[in-house]
Amino acid sequence: MIRSMVPADWDRVREIYEQGIATGHATFETEAPGWEDWNDAHMASVRLVADVGGQVLGWAALSTVSDRCVYGGVGEVSVYVAEEGRGQGIGTALMSALVDASEGAGIWTLQAGIFPQNEASVRAHEKVGFRTVGKREKLGKMDGQWRDVLLMERRSSVIGQD
Numbered sequence: 029m030i031r032s033m034v035p036a037d038w039d040r041v042r043e044i045y046e047q048g049i050a051t052g053h054a055t056f057e058t059e060a061p062g063w064e065d066w067n068d069a070h071m072a073s074v075r076l077v078a079d080v081g082g083q084v085l086g087w088a089a090l091s092t093v094s095d096r097c098v099y100g101g102v103g104e105v106s107v108y109v110a111e112e113g114r115g116q117g118i119g120t121a122l123m124s125a126l127v128d129a130s131e132g133a134g135i136w137t138l139q140a141g142i143f144p145q146n147e148a149s150v151r152a153h154e155k156v157g158f159r160t161v162g163k164r165e166k167l168g169k170m171d172g173q174w175r176d177v178l179l180m181e182r183r184s185s186v187i188g189q190d
Contacts, residue, residue, distance in 0.1 A: 030125040033075035033087060038063045040084040041077065041108075048108040053146040056168050056175070071103060073133040076125050078109075078118045085113030088122040090130060093139065101136040101187065107149070119152040127156050127182065136187040141167075141177045150178065158182040 033041065042063075048054035061069070070089040078086040090103035105126065109119045130138055140158065142149050150160075158180040166174035 029079050030076055030121055031079055033077045033089070035063070035067075037077050037084055037087070038066075041087045042066075044084070044087060044108045044110045047111050051146075052171070053143045054108065054149075056170055070106070071133070074103065074126065074129045074135070076122060076129060078113065078122050080113070080118075085110045085116075086118045086122050088126045090126070090135065090138070101134055103130055103135045103138050105138050105140040105153075107152070114148070119148065120155050123152050123156045131184050131187055134187060136184045138182045140180045142180060144176055144178055150180070153180050153182075156182065 042060045045060040049057055049060065060066070070091050074090040076088045077084045086107070086109040088105070088107040090105060093099055093102045093104050105123075107119055107122050107126065109122070127138070138158070140149075140153055141164070142153065144150070144163070159182070160178050160180050162179045164177045164179060167177045168175055
């Protein structure tokens with residue numbers, strides 16, 4: 029079941045984030061932040077968890093991309109699935125619910141930066157209507173190696189069409 033994230037979920041959310049970091053293909057981050065920093069960096073209106081039998085197996089949230097008011101309807105996607113939940117459609121379920129929640133919050137564009145090696149994440153984004161709009165080559169250096177990042181986006185079909 030996909031539900032809204034609550035502060036009591038934080039320890040498990042952070043654990044799942046750390047599992048993603050450990051893969052080397054989820055983020056440029058090297059450690060998960062504390063609750064306060066994470067909370068400040070993510071929109072309060074769009075935070076979800078996949079709760080399977082009382083255990084959180086994934087999470088998704090949005091961050092703002094700019095403080096400029098014209099970008100108020102653009103959100104940066106974060107989605108992570110626990111090791112034991114991978115390959116079960118949880119990422120796609122979270123992404124689908126995230127799209128619905130974002131539109132309910134007035135978000136007209138979702139964007140994501142994904143390492144090309146993270147094929148499961150690319151597929152989950154594509155399944156809910158994201159498209160690759162470019163590849164940012166050698167965007168950052170991680171563990172001594174330059175990393176490319178695919179820029180993917182999804183435009184709402186119901187918001188921002190006027």
